[in-house]
Amino acid sequence: MPLLSCKAFRQISGNFFSAKYDNGQAEPSRPIPLTPIAQARNCASSGCPFCTILMANADPSFLPEEVLYTDAMTLKRAMIDPEQSFQLFIGMDDFSRTFFYRVPPEWRLPSLAELDKPWDELTLMRTWLSNCVTKHSKCRQTASRGFPKRLLDVRAFASSNDIRLVESQSVLATTKYVTLSHCWGPVAKHLICTSKATLSDRMQRIQFEDLSMTFKDAVKICRDLDQKYLWIDSLCIIQDDGEDWSEQAAAMASIYGGSYVTLAALSSADSTQGCRIRPREPAKPKLSRYQDFNFGSRRVRILEHSPTYWHSEYGDNPYKHDGYGSSPLRTRAWTLQERELSLRCINFAQGQLLWQCRTMKGSSELPWQEMIRKHDDSYPLPLKLNQREDFTSHGPAFQRDHWYGLVEDYSSRYLTNETDKLPALAGLASKFSEEQNPGNYLAGIWSDHLPSALLWRTVPLYSRNRDQPISPLAAFLPRRPQAYRAPSWSWTSIDGEISYESQRIGGCDDTSCIFDSEYGNFKITGSYYQLVATFDTLGTPSDAALRMRGNITELEINMQPIEGDFTKSLRRLIWADGTTVGAFYPDIVDDFRFVRSVYVLSIRSEPFYSSIQMPSCLYGGKVSFSEPASWNDYDLRMGLALLRARSGEVYRRVGLVRWLIKEVFDGTQPVQLRIV
Numbered sequence: 001m002p003l004l005s006c007k008a009f010r011q012i013s014g015n016f017f018s019a020k021y022d023n024g025q026a027e028p029s030r031p032i033p034l035t036p037i038a039q040a041r042n043c044a045s046s047g048c049p050f051c052t053i054l055m056a057n058a059d060p061s062f063l064p065e066e067v068l069y070t071d072a073m074t075l076k077r078a079m080i081d082p083e084q085s086f087q088l089f090i091g092m093d094d095f096s097r098t099f100f101y102r103v104p105p106e107w108r109l110p111s112l113a114e115l116d117k118p119w120d121e122l123t124l125m126r127t128w129l130s131n132c133v134t135k136h137s138k139c140r141q142t143a144s145r146g147f148p149k150r151l152l153d154v155r156a157f158a159s160s161n162d163i164r165l166v167e168s169q170s171v172l173a174t175t176k177y178v179t180l181s182h183c184w185g186p187v188a189k190h191l192i193c194t195s196k197a198t199l200s201d202r203m204q205r206i207q208f209e210d211l212s213m214t215f216k217d218a219v220k221i222c223r224d225l226d227q228k229y230l231w232i233d234s235l236c237i238i239q240d241d242g243e244d245w246s247e248q249a250a251a252m253a254s255i256y257g258g259s260y261v262t263l264a265a266l267s268s269a270d271s272t273q274g275c276r277i278r279p280r281e282p283a284k285p286k287l288s289r290y291q292d293f294n295f296g297s298r299r300v301r302i303l304e305h306s307p308t309y310w311h312s313e314y315g316d317n318p319y320k321h322d323g324y325g326s327s328p329l330r331t332r333a334w335t336l337q338e339r340e341l342s343l344r345c346i347n348f349a350q351g352q353l354l355w356q357c358r359t360m361k362g363s364s365e366l367p368w369q370e371m372i373r374k375h376d377d378s379y380p381l382p383l384k385l386n387q388r389e390d391f392t393s394h395g396p397a398f399q400r401d402h403w404y405g406l407v408e409d410y411s412s413r414y415l416t417n418e419t420d421k422l423p424a425l426a427g428l429a430s431k432f433s434e435e436q437n438p439g440n441y442l443a444g445i446w447s448d449h450l451p452s453a454l455l456w457r458t459v460p461l462y463s464r465n466r467d468q469p470i471s472p473l474a475a476f477l478p479r480r481p482q483a484y485r486a487p488s489w490s491w492t493s494i495d496g497e498i499s500y501e502s503q504r505i506g507g508c509d510d511t512s513c514i515f516d517s518e519y520g521n522f523k524i525t526g527s528y529y530q531l532v533a534t535f536d537t538l539g540t541p542s543d544a545a546l547r548m549r550g551n552i553t554e555l556e557i558n559m560q561p562i563e564g565d566f567t568k569s570l571r572r573l574i575w576a577d578g579t580t581v582g583a584f585y586p587d588i589v590d591d592f593r594f595v596r597s598v599y600v601l602s603i604r605s606e607p608f609y610s611s612i613q614m615p616s617c618l619y620g621g622k623v624s625f626s627e628p629a630s631w632n633d634y635d636l637r638m639g640l641a642l643l644r645a646r647s648g649e650v651y652r653r654v655g656l657v658r659w660l661i662k663e664v665f666d667g668t669q670p671v672q673l674r675i676v
């Protein structure tokens with residue numbers, strides 16, 4: 001049924017969807033009369049796409065029958081979010097909410113998933129790629145492009161789907177190739193790889209039928225995108241050749257960084273599950289249906305339901321709500337850099353395709369835009385190191401926050417081998433260093449981010465749903481690796497999720513009112529970095545010390561759990577008379593079953609707004625922040641908990657301390673100490 005004969009549709013001018021429509025109106029919008037519900041239903045059943053979407057959300061069951069047939073529905077911009085949704089009314093009753101997005105004029109692709117039509121993944125992928133290649137100046141290949149040692153030729157045989165492995169010397173260095181990012185899964189699911197024994201066979205021919213589902217999909221997509229070469233780690237690296245493996249692992253940054261596009265099998269737990277959109281739970285509602293309509297010169301996409309945000313579809317929701325960490329690929333440590341290093345990445349999520357390049361993010365539902373709002377009120381701003389820093393999006397505070405975000409993401413992922421902690425981050429660290437110039441790399445932190453970078457804490461896992469086969473909760477409790485890996489002041493000395501929340505400020509939307517202090521008596525006076533220059537720092541010396549100068553004192557730990565602390569990890573620090581003087585987050589809770597006191601080192605003052613994060617039961621509401629008399633004059637301090645490592649002023653870090661009343665340092669003098 002052509003839209004022109006739809007009475008409801010004809011009532012709406014393109015103006016209704018313009019951003020200016022509501023300007024100057026107290027009400028969210030002027031109502032537009034449409035047709036009675038019964039008529040819209042008829043129209044929908046004779047195939048009208050507009051009425052089909054309108055009626056999909058409508059719940060008129062509570063309206064009296066007479067008005068359904070006689071009174072016209074009216075259309076209004078919704079009160080909540082008038083920029084993106086509208087509602088249907090009869091009289092004063094609203095009975096639907098429908099979402100719309102304006103299609104940017106430069107997005108020329110015809111509507112893809114028109115209501116019940118099947119996905120057109122390929123058209124979408126091609127459009128994203130050609131837009132990125134031709135229009136995004138930030139997404140151009142950098143000069144220092146690497147090249148893998150071997151590639152799979154997916155068009156090796158004219159009349160067969162079979163592929164073969166080729167040495168890259170036989171390929172022009174300017175040849176494009178596609179990379180695959182995937183979960184290997186348990187050993188039983190490693191269907192095919194290359195070993196010393198099979199190398200020469202693989203170079204002759206690999207039967208298409210021998211490939212796992214994910215590899216087959218990747219080969220097909222590669223061909224569909226007119227590409228000839230594909231790189232898959234398990235086939236292109238000789239798995240039982242240690243030398244080949246470490247050489248190629250070290251080249252990972254340039255292999256992914258040099259690839260034309262990375263295909264990421266986001267929702268597949270192992271190589272048998274494929275990288276096409278195949279919902280694993282058919283009962284789960286699919287993503288919303290949508291259709292593009294032209295209203296005058298304007299094109300508008302109308303969706304039945306609110307679209308899924310990029311980050312929640314990815315399983316990477318920055319607010320850590322539902323869906324966080326639920327995509328198998330999202331849970332693996334090695335794959336973070338595969339995503340971050342790639343120039344472009346197409347993720348095969350459970351519900352839809354997700355695009356990411358250095359310019360934009362997009363989804364099948366909303367392919368043209370990144371949907372995350374940048375720094376809205378609810379997302380905490382990074383703390384400043386001093387008064388001169390500002391909140392511009394490329395300033396040092398944001399650079400630090402970007403790295404802290406990567407650390408939080410990375411540390412929440414699984415590693416099969418404990419010893420891979422630094423190697424699986426090495427590519428990302430070298431890229432960050434190249435692009436941001438953050439100083440020396442000290443086992444996972446940057447010298448320019450000191451001393452802020454020391455103020456991490458572990459996140460005790462209590463209920464998050466992790467994709468881990470054996471005892472998901474126990475597997476993710478913070479713990480130390482069996483063999484020494486890094487000095488205690490680095491988060492890489494711990495396995496488990498890390499948080500830098502102490503270095504962000506929440507709950508304040510007026511950045512001009514945020515005060516922060518300098519570091520008082522605290523100073524970093526030296527570090528071991530002269531000794532190491534590599535990013536994997538496998539050879540971090542076991543006495544790698546940070547030398548510093550600061551005020552230190554010993555406090556008792558109260559072993560009673562703090563009421564309302566559902567993580568059961570927070571402890572009170574007390575004076576001999578039992579007065580609470582601060583809070584202690586042990587890095588490993590079990591380390592403190594029998595230890596009754598710690599040294600505390602003051603590093604910085606608590607920012608004024610951190611009282612919002614302070615557990616209210618800590619001081620029983622008795623301590624409050626007073627307005628600062630001057631810069632660097634707050635009541636509460638933040639720092640490290642230490643235990644003596646050996647004689648002399650040599651300590652190791654055992655936790656983070658917060659909201660310490662500054663009187664605990666009364667009478668102390670700054671001392672020189674070393675933390676190992």
Ligand SMILES: [Zn+2]
Nearest residue numbers: 006043048051
């Ligand atoms: Zn209609």
Ligand SMILES: [Zn+2]
Nearest residue numbers: 132136139357
């Ligand atoms: Zn791009």
